[in-house]
Structure formats: structure tokens, C-alpha cells
Amino acid sequence: MLYHDVLIVGGGLAGLRAAVGLCDKYNVGLFSKVHPIRSHSIAAQGGINAALANNPEAKDDTWEKHTFDTVKGSDYLADQDAAEIMCKEASIIVYEMEHWGCPFSRFPDNSIAQRPFGGAGYPRTCYSTDITGHVLLNTLFERSVYKGVNIYSEYIVLALVVGDGKCHGVIVLDQLNGRIIPVLAKATLFATGGYGRVYYYSTNALTNTGSGIGIPYRAGIPIKDMEFVQFHPTSLIGTNILMTEGCRGEGGYLVNNKGERFMERYVPKAMELAPRDIVSRSIQTEIEEGRGFESELGNYIQLDLRHLGEKKIMEKLPGIRSICLDFIGIDPILEPIPIMPAQHYSMGGIDTDEKAETIVKGFYAAGECACVSVHGANRLGGNSLLDTIVFGKLGAIAIEEYLQTNEIKLDEKLVMGRKTEVEETIKKLTHSGHEKPFKILEELRGTMSQYVGIFRTKEELQLAFNKILELKEKYKHVKVSSPKPHMNYELIGAIELEYMLDICHIIVLGALLREESRGAHWRRDFPERKDADWLKHTVATLGKDGEPSISYKDVVITRYTPMERKY
Amino acid sequence: MRSDSYTFKILRYDSTEHDREPYFTSYRVRVIPGLTILMVLLRIRDEIDGTLAFRSSCRSAVCGSCAMVINGKIDLACRTQAASFGTDTIILEPLPNLQIIKDLVVDMTPFWKMYEKIKPYLIRRNQNPEKEIPQTEEERKRIDQYVNCILCASCYGACPVPSKDPDYIGPAAFAKLERFVLDSRDERPKRSLEAVNDDKGVWGCDMVLRCIDACPKDVRPTDSIVGLRKQLLKYKSKKIFSMGKDED
Numbered sequence: 023m024l025y026h027d028v029l030i031v032g033g034g035l036a037g038l039r040a041a042v043g044l045c046d047k048y049n050v051g052l053f054s055k056v057h058p059i060r061s062h063s064i065a066a067q068g069g070i071n072a073a074l075a076n077n078p079e080a081k082d083d084t085w086e087k088h089t090f091d092t093v094k095g096s097d098y099l100a101d102q103d104a105a106e107i108m109c110k111e112a113s114i115i116v117y118e119m120e121h122w123g124c125p126f127s128r129f130p131d132n133s134i135a136q137r138p139f140g141g142a143g144y145p146r147t148c149y150s151t152d153i154t155g156h157v158l159l160n161t162l163f164e165r166s167v168y169k170g171v172n173i174y175s176e177y178i179v180l181a182l183v184v185g186d187g188k189c190h191g192v193i194v195l196d197q198l199n200g201r202i203i204p205v206l207a208k209a210t211l212f213a214t215g216g217y218g219r220v221y222y223y224s225t226n227a228l229t230n231t232g233s234g235i236g237i238p239y240r241a242g243i244p245i246k247d248m249e250f251v252q253f254h255p256t257s258l259i260g261t262n263i264l265m266t267e268g269c270r271g272e273g274g275y276l277v278n279n280k281g282e283r284f285m286e287r288y289v290p291k292a293m294e295l296a297p298r299d300i301v302s303r304s305i306q307t308e309i310e311e312g313r314g315f316e317s318e319l320g321n322y323i324q325l326d327l328r329h330l331g332e333k334k335i336m337e338k339l340p341g342i343r344s345i346c347l348d349f350i351g352i353d354p355i356l357e358p359i360p361i362m363p364a365q366h367y368s369m370g371g372i373d374t375d376e377k378a379e380t381i382v383k384g385f386y387a388a389g390e391c392a393c394v395s396v397h398g399a400n401r402l403g404g405n406s407l408l409d410t411i412v413f414g415k416l417g418a419i420a421i422e423e424y425l426q427t428n429e430i431k432l433d434e435k436l437v438m439g440r441k442t443e444v445e446e447t448i449k450k451l452t453h454s455g456h457e458k459p460f461k462i463l464e465e466l467r468g469t470m471s472q473y474v475g476i477f478r479t480k481e482e483l484q485l486a487f488n489k490i491l492e493l494k495e496k497y498k499h500v501k502v503s504s505p506k507p508h509m510n511y512e513l514i515g516a517i518e519l520e521y522m523l524d525i526c527h528i529i530v531l532g533a534l535l536r537e538e539s540r541g542a543h544w545r546r547d548f549p550e551r552k553d554a555d556w557l558k559h560t561v562a563t564l565g566k567d568g569e570p571s572i573s574y575k576d577v578v579i580t581r582y583t584p585m586e587r588k589y
Numbered sequence: 590m591r592s593d594s595y596t597f598k599i600l601r602y603d604s605t606e607h608d609r610e611p612y613f614t615s616y617r618v619r620v621i622p623g624l625t626i627l628m629v630l631l632r633i634r635d636e637i638d639g640t641l642a643f644r645s646s647c648r649s650a651v652c653g654s655c656a657m658v659i660n661g662k663i664d665l666a667c668r669t670q671a672a673s674f675g676t677d678t679i680i681l682e683p684l685p686n687l688q689i690i691k692d693l694v695v696d697m698t699p700f701w702k703m704y705e706k707i708k709p710y711l712i713r714r715n716q717n718p719e720k721e722i723p724q725t726e727e728e729r730k731r732i733d734q735y736v737n738c739i740l741c742a743s744c745y746g747a748c749p750v751p752s753k754d755p756d757y758i759g760p761a762a763f764a765k766l767e768r769f770v771l772d773s774r775d776e777r778p779k780r781s782l783e784a785v786n787d788d789k790g791v792w793g794c795d796m797v798l799r800c801i802d803a804c805p806k807d808v809r810p811t812d813s814i815v816g817l818r819k820q821l822l823k824y825k826s827k828k829i830f831s832m833g834k835d836e837d
Contacts, residue, residue: 056644057697059740060652114718121718123711125729125736125772132723150736156651157736164710198690200605227647228631260623263649319623341651348650348668350623460635503639508605509691512639 023434026051026172028421029192029207031179032234033058035155035407036389037213038162039414041171044421051205053177053194055229055514058163062215062227063410066155067266067341069137069147070411071404072112076133080144085109087143092405093582095141095297096398097541097551099247099559101578104376104394108405111412116148119411124161126150127338137271137338139403141297141589145271147404152266152341158407177203178514179234180444182210182241182385185436189385193437193444200508202448204441208430209421211386212238212372213414220522220529221365222471225257225264234391236521238372239528239570243380245562246393246575247370248525249532249543252401253476254366255301260319261349262364265342267403269325269359270294272338276305277324277358278313292589299400299542300589302363306476309362317360324358331355363476367406369397369542370529373561373575378417384430386421388413395559398577399541448507451516455501459516462493462500466519466526469493474530479546483534490526497523528562528570535572536560553584592619595671597629599641600682602689611689613680614638626666626681627655630693643693650805653741657693658682663743663803684746699751700742703758707766707785712777728773735768735813737806744800744810756789760800760810763791767813770820779824782817791817 026049030037033054041052054061073083088109093100120126120134127135127150138145150157166173174194180202181193191206214234218226239245255276256265270276276294278284288304289296296304305323308314314321327335327342332355335343339354346352346359371393378386378394389410396409466489473486497520502512538552539545558574565571594617602611616633627645634641643666644654650668657666659681660674671679687695713722744760751757766785769775785791791814800810 056646056652056654057701060644060646060654062647062652064652064739065647065649117718117721120721121711121713121716123769123772123774125732126721128724128726128729130726132725134721135726153651153737156739160736161711167705168708168710198696227652229646261649345649458635506605508603509642509694510640511642512634 023437024051024203024205026205026207027209027425029053029205029210030213031192031210032061032213032215032389033173034061034063034213034215034389035159035162035410036414037211038166039411040211040213040388040418042162042165042169043415043418045169045171047422048425051172051174051207053174053179055176055178057175058166058173059159061159062230063155063159065227065264066407067152067264068139068268068271069149069154069404070116070158070407071139071142071146071402072116072148072408073109073144073146074113074116074134074136074148076129077136077145080136080146083144083146085112088112088146090582091142092396092402093398094587095400095402097400097587098553098557098584099250099395099398099540099577101395102580102582103578105396106580107376108396108408108412111415112408115408115411115415119158119161122161122165124150124157137268138295139271140267140295140301141402142404147271149268151337152268152339155407158411179237180517181440182237183437183440184241184243184382184385185433188383190432191437193441195507195514197509197514200506202441202445202507204437206432206434206437208432209384209386209424211378211388211417211421212391213387213389214391216368216390217522217525218365218368220467220470220526222467223257223262223362223364225254225262225364225366231518231522232368232525233518233521235371236524238380238385238387239524239562239564240521242564243382243385244373245371245528246373246559247395247532248368248528248562249536249560250369250399250541251365251474251529252298252367252369252542253302253363255298255305255363256325256361257364258345258350259317259322259360259362263345263349264366265325265359265361266339267298269327269339269342272334273330275326275329276301277326278308279315280313284308284313289589296589297400297402302476303544305363315360320362322360322362325361326358327354328356328358365471367401369393369395369399369401376416377420378413379420384424386417388417399543448513448517451500451513452502452505455499457496457499457501459500459502459512459519462496463515463519463522466490466493466522470526474533477544477546478533480534483530487530487534490523490530494523494527531570531572532560532562557584592621593677594618595620595677595679597633598678598680599692601692604688604690620671622672624671626659626669626671626679629671630666642691651739653739656684656741656743656746658684658746663747665741665743665805668805684742686746686748686751687742697742699755700745700759700761703762704740704765706758707762708777708781709765709769711769711772711775713774714776722774724773732768732771734808735764735771738764738808739806741805743803743805747799747803749795749797749799750793754789754793757793758785758790760814763817764808764810764813767816770817782821782824785817786821791821
């Protein structure tokens with residue numbers, strides 16, 4: 023058995039920031055299923071929002087204005103007190119990251135450069151060309167090396183141990199050595215990212231299965247607002263690799279098969295820089311109404327950067343150019359990029375407050391796996407990198423407070439008991455059954471993309487719901503090829519699949535029940551936002567019957583009265 | 590869509606089965622234009638052989654998980670198209686210079702050890718983050734190519750030196766060191782470069798430039814080695830000069 027004062031699960035931005043904040047004072051162990059530098063934070067491109075007011079056109083920008091944009095972008099589902107905290111912290115953490123070495127792009131006055139992004143009243147997205155996630159993750163990993171954070175790479179958490187309303191630790195699989203290890207800890211923070219891979223069309227890394235949301239759900243922790251799934255407007259067709267919002271922030275156009283900049287029809291003022299939910303719906307409508315382009319890889323819309331010129335593309339979007347060259351053989355300097363919307367981000371997640379706390383003492387969550395909620399029904403571009411670092415930091419502060427003010431007794435027996443259960447589960451997966459895990463996953467992902475996408479209806483959601491129940495039945499007969507836990511990726515996939523089924527179940531149930539349209543959740547059969555009935559968070563908890571039970575929770579409103587969302 | 594049947598010969602090895610030498614297993618997979626090596630590997634693991642081990646994550650050439658030897662050339666599996674070799678037989682092997690854990694998965698410990706050794710972080714005498722440290726765009730661009738490094742270890746696998754000298758620091762770590770030495774904000778003392786001033790360090794490089802060829806992100810580690818050598822020579826001559834003055 024391993025022991026740590028604090029156990030961090032996940033080596034992306036949120037997890038590393040939390041670890042760096044705690045490791046001087048406490049015995050911290052950071053467990054990550056991939057080496058931290060391989061985490062999905064690395065793939066973020068466009069930037070991180072902070073009202074630094076560096077842009078000559080944004081000298082009067084303030085954190086309050088950033089908060090307003092965030093709340094309005096969220097379609098008023100964000101908790102306004104939490105959004106305020108995040109936007110206030112933004113400048114502090116951007117300066118901190120810069121001091122820790124982050125190589126931000128610069129303005130002529132040598133300050134950090136800021137570009138316009140969707141749904142923002144000011145150009146406040148700080149960036150490093152189009153590899154902002156890469157530079158931030160490298161900087162935080164470098165900081166963790168400097169601080170000597172104790173990192174367990176390729177250790178996969180399989181279960182969370184909760185008893186008496188308190189978290190006692192986790193059960194992990196040490197992939198390299200094939201050992202199942204109980205880890206005892208006074209405080210545990212999950213920073214495990216999103217669940218994009220439950221969708222067939224997703225910009226997310228293959229590792230983003232969402233098991234870090236499913237594990238706490240199985241341990242009785244509430245999960246919030248899961249029906250709000252962000253579809254990024256611009257992913258490369260075929261691979262669905264992200265084409266940053268920065269493409270449009272730098273002036274890129276969206277063009278249909280008639281050569282029209284069709285956003286004029288939907289949002290004439292903001293055009294391509296409307297928030298993501300609106301742009302994705304506009305693109306989807308163009309495609310559905312026959313104004314897209316056809317190809318073997320699917321119907322698409324063009325993202326045209328050509329008018330920006332070679333110099334600007336090479337300076338501001340070099341990563342986009344190299345992805346286009348590598349993955350579709352197109353040079354955006356010379357040709358438009360074929361794009362389609364794809365699942366990108368989970369607004370929902372583990373139900374936390376603004377201190378990253380959950381209802382279980384000693385269990386915390388931060389970053390994409392958590393739902394504070396600062397993004398509500400639709401996240402603004404540039405706010406997710408911000409969310410990860412801010413709540414990683416605040417989570418660390420909350421954990422320190424908890425450790426200092428509480429006498430924490432851990433239940434070793436409970437943890438050992440859970441280990442035995444996990445071993446039983448694995449034995450079952452490797453010894454009986456006949457279903458191949460990938461087949462269930464393929465059906466699940468197809469169902470989610472087909473029926474739980476940008477536009478939703480009761481009939482389609484019901485179809486998806488039935489399908490998920492059917493797949494849950496099938497899952498009971500899953501079998502993996504080898505019983506050896508050493509470097510057994512198929513086994514890990516099979517374990518994660520159960521959590522993915524749970525997550526989809528919650529997403530679809532929440533979407534079925536929410537009979538309104540808000541942010542990224544658009545019901546064709548209920549196309550209006552209905553504040554009187556639905557200005558509330560959806561909370562899913564594991565019921566006694568093993569099914570999710572849904573309740574609702576008020577939205578915190580401080581100074582921004584909900585109004586119609588116009589851009 | 591057109592599809593052809595390809596043979597993938599993949600090196601198999603399990604470090605927990607000591608008595609079994611590495612061997613190759615062949616798999617037949619239908620390849621359509623645009624299909625990447627990583628997609629082939631995923632399909633093999635899903636549909637044909639659940640025991641096949643390889644690392645992957647972003648599938649978009651930014652996370653650095655899937656560097657391997659593909660028909661004799663080191664590259665990321667995710668950005669390499671199966672149909673790009675002009676042959677329907679493709680051989681996949683793990684990165685050289687690192688111990689195999691299982692199949693295409695290697696033990697990256699020596700690589701990370703060298704990375705940590707060069708102090709891969711910004712060193713400042715004063716930490717006072719009330720505002721950003723000013724930097725010109727030109728100064729930032731100076732470190733651009735090194736910032737682009739994704740730590741995939743392609744260069745480390747391609748380098749001929751680590752097999753002769755396992756203590757050699759290696760191209761990626763030098764590139765990382767130069768990234769900080771060239772950063773206008775970094776204040777590491779010049780003498781700290783002494784740590785790479787020997788045959789385990791920058792003088793161990795044979796200048797065969799294989800690291801440049803292997804890098805999937807157009808980083809040129811050799812530039813960093815040349816840059817660090819120049820810095821060291823400059824520092825040495827300054828030291829001699831000032832010592833001379835001391836004697837006066």
C-alpha cells in the first residue's frame with residue numbers, strides 16, 4: 023500500500039498546478055495514465071483569457087467585463103460568483119505562468135500579446151502563436167521538475183474509495199509492472215479531463231475517455247450539467263483535429279458552397295466570432311440545407327485563411343498549417359481548410375464549488391472533469407486553459423486548509439476491501455464473456471454523434487437512451503484477450519468502457535429531461551430558453567438501483583441579470 | 590474508396606517473459622488513402638490482437654507519445670500515412686537506444702533523466718510576478734524552434750551516441766537547455782553550462798545530424814549543440830582573460 027498526504031490524479035494543467043501548489047508542504051503523489059507531457063492540455067491552441075488590457079484596442083478591459091462575457095456566453099447557467107473568482111484570478115495566473123517561463127507571443131511594447139476570440143467584448147486571449155496549451159503544459163511540467171513533484175506515470179486509477187462521507191484514497195493499476203496498488207491519502211484531487219471519446223466525431227485525444235468522471239460517480243459523488251456538450255465549430259474533416267478559434271480570431275472566414283460568408287445570415291455583427299454554440303449550429307444548418315461541400319470524408323464547410331497572407335499565417339498559425347499539411351495534404355496559405363463541427367469540451371462534470379470541493383470531504387476536482395460551474399451551458403474559447411490553472415491553484419489552497427484544520431483518520435481496511443473488488447472485476451473481464459469491448463464502444467460513439475449532437479429531439483434522444491441501456495447489457499459479457507495486467511491496453515479500455523457507458527447515460531438522461539434550448543443544448547422541439555423552468559443545474563447521482571437519479575440545483579446569480587443572448 | 594491489403598510486421602517483446610527473444614508478428618490490414626500507422630495499430634489491437642502494446646494519445650502530432658521506427662525511419666505513427674512508402678509491407682519497431690517494456694513501448698526513464706539533468710526551467714533571481722517580464726517578439730522568436738520540441742525522443746532514438754555512451758545527455762535535452770539559455774528572461778549563471786562541458790555533454794556529439802532528420806517538429810538539436818559549444822568557448826576565453834587580469 024502507498025501513502026500520500028495528497029493524491030493528484032491527472033498530469034495536465036489542473037493536476038500539475040495543484041501539485042506544484044502543495045508539494046513544498048505535503049507529501050504529494052501525482053498519478054497520471056500517460057506521462058504528464060502527453061496530457062490533452064498539450065493540444066490546446068488558441069489561448070488563455072485574462073483582462074490584461076495589453077491590446078491597444080482593449081485598454082479599458084477589466085475582469086468584470088471578462089466575467090460578463092463568460093456569464094453571457096454560458097447562456098446564464100454559470101454560477102456568477104465562481105465566474106467572478108476565475109476572471110479575477112486570470113491576470114494573476116497568466117503573470118505567474120509567464121514568470122515560470124511560458125513563452126507568450128508579444129506585442130510591439132513587449133507585453134503579452136492578446137487576440138480576439140469568440141463571444142468576447144475585447145481582444146483578451148493571451149497566446150503563444152497557436153500552441154498555447156503546449157507552452158503552458160511544458161511550463162507547468164518544468165515547474166514540477168523544479169519543485170520535485172513525485173510523479174507516477176502510466177498509473178491508472180480504477181476506483182475511488184469513499185466511506186463515511188470522506189475520501190480515503192484510490193486503487194491504481196501500475197501499468198508497467200502490472201500491479202494493482204491501493205493508495206491511501208488524506209486528500210484526493212481529480213484533474214482527469216473530459217470525455218470527448220464517447221463521441222465518434224471529437225477533437226479530443228484518444229485518452230479522453232472520461233473515466234475520471236465515471237469513477238467518482240460510481241463512488242456516489244454527484245455529476246452536474248452533463249447534457250451541455252461543446253461542439254467546436256472547426257475540426258478538420260476526417261481526423262477531427264482541432265482548427266483553433268484563433269484562425270477566426272486572426273480574421274479567417276467561414277464559407278459555404280455558394281462562396282458566401284454565411285455567418286452574416288445568423289450573427290451579422292459578431293460574424294465568425296460569435297460563441298461556439300452559435301457558430302456550430304450555423305455550420306450544421308448550412309450543411310443540412312445543402313450549402314456544404316461534399317467529400318468522401320463527409321460534408322464540410324470551408325475555413326478560409328488565404329486572405330490573411332503567408333506572413334500572418336506563418337507567424338500566428340504555424341501549427342495549424344503543419345497539421346493541415348501532415349493530415350490532409352492542404353496548405354492553408356493556398357487552399358481553404360475543409361472543416362466540420364465536432365465534440366470538443368464537456369461543460370459538465372464532477373459537481374464542485376469554487377474551491378474545487380465536492381460533497382465528499384477530502385475529495386476535490388479541477389479542470390475539465392469538474393463542473394464548478396464557470397462555463398454554464400456554453401464555454402467561451404480561451405476560458406478552459408484558464409479554468410484548469412485557476413481551479414488547480416484554488417484546489418491546492420482548499421486542500422491545504424482542509425489538512426490544517428482537520429484530524430483525518432483513514433480507513434485502511436476499506437481501501438483494501440475495495441482493492442479486492444477491483445481485482446474481482448478484472449478477473450471477470452478476462453475470464454468469461456464473448457463481447458469485444460471495441461464493438462460496444464464503436465456503437466456507443468456512433469449513437470452519441472448521431473443522436474446526441476448539436477441539434478436534439480425527444481425521439482432521437484430516446485433512441486440513444488434505449489441504445490445505451492442495450493449496450494450496458496452487452497457490456498456484462500465483455501471479454502478481453504489477455505488476463506495479464508502488464509501493459510494491457512485492451513483491459514484498460516474495457517474497464518474505462520463501463521464508465522463511458524455511465525457518462526453517456528447521464529448525458530442523454532439530462533438532455534431528455536431538459537425541455538428547453540440553452541447554450542450548447544439545443545432542442546429542435548423546444549427551441550426557446552425557459553428561465554422560469556430551467557435556470558437550474560442538472561445533478562445526477564448514482565441511485566440505489568444503479569441507475570442515475572436526477573435532481574436540480576439553483577444557479578448563483580450575483581450582478582448579471584439573465585437576458586436574451588444577442589451578439 | 591480504394592483499399593489495398595497491406596502486411597504489417599510488428600516487433601513483439603514482453604519484458605516480463607525473460608526467456609523469449611523479440612520476434613515479429615505479421616498482420617494483414619486493409620489500407621485506404623489517408624490511413625495513418627496509428628490508426629492501423631489501433632485497428633489491429635481492437636480487431637485482431639488485443640495484446641499489442643503501443644503508446645498513443647493526441648493522434649495529431651503534438652503529444653509525442655507514438656514515436657517509433659516505421660520501415661527503418663523514425664517518425665510519429667500518428668502523422669505517418671501507411672500508403673506513403675511505395676510498398677505494401679510495413680515494418681514497425683520500437684525506438685532504439687531505450688529498453689523495450691512491451692512491443693512498441695520503450696522505457697523512457699533515461700530520456701527523462703537527461704532532461705531533468707539540464708535544469709529544464711526558467712531560472713530567475715527575483716520572483717515578482719506583478720507584471721510580465723518584458724520580452725520583444727524577436728527575443729521570443731529566437732527560442733521558437735526549441736519551444737516547438739514535443740519531447741517524443743525521436744532524436745534520442747536516432748542519435749548514434751547513446752548506444753556507445755548511456756550517460757550522454759542527448760539531443761532533446763540540449764535543445765531544451767538552449768531554449769532556456771537563449772531566453773532573454775533566463776538568468777542562469779554562465780558557469781552552470783560547465784555541466785555539459787565534456788564528452789557526456791556537448792562535446793560528445795558526432796555531428797552526424799540524424800537528430801535533425803528524425804525530428805517531426807522541425808527542431809534542429811544540432812543548432813543547440815553548436816550554440817552551447819560557442820557559449821562554452823566564449824565563457825572559457827572570458828575566464829582565462831579575467832584570470833590573467835587577476836594575476837596582474
